[in-house]
Amino acid sequence: TTLAHLRPILRPLRTHIVARLYEITQLETETAWRLASSVADKEAYFSEQERALTEIRNTLEAQVQQVEQELLSG
Structure with missing residues (x-):
């Protein structure tokens, strides 16, 4: 049972x-x-991935700001 x-x-x-x-x-x-x-050193690998993604994000944010400024200026 x-x-x-x-x-x-x-x-x-x-x-x-x-x-x-x-x-x-x-x-x-x-x-x-x-x-x-x-990857042998996972900490280093993910730190590098984080750095690369941060760079991409910063570039995209700068591009968005540039487009916003262009739209505002005419």
């Missing part, structure tokens, strides 16, 4: 585990995941 009591509890857990395994498999096939997981 203990097993019968546990079966309804275990069934959703199994489904959840299968779903997570599928997600992991999908992540592992993505190029970005393979690149990030192959």
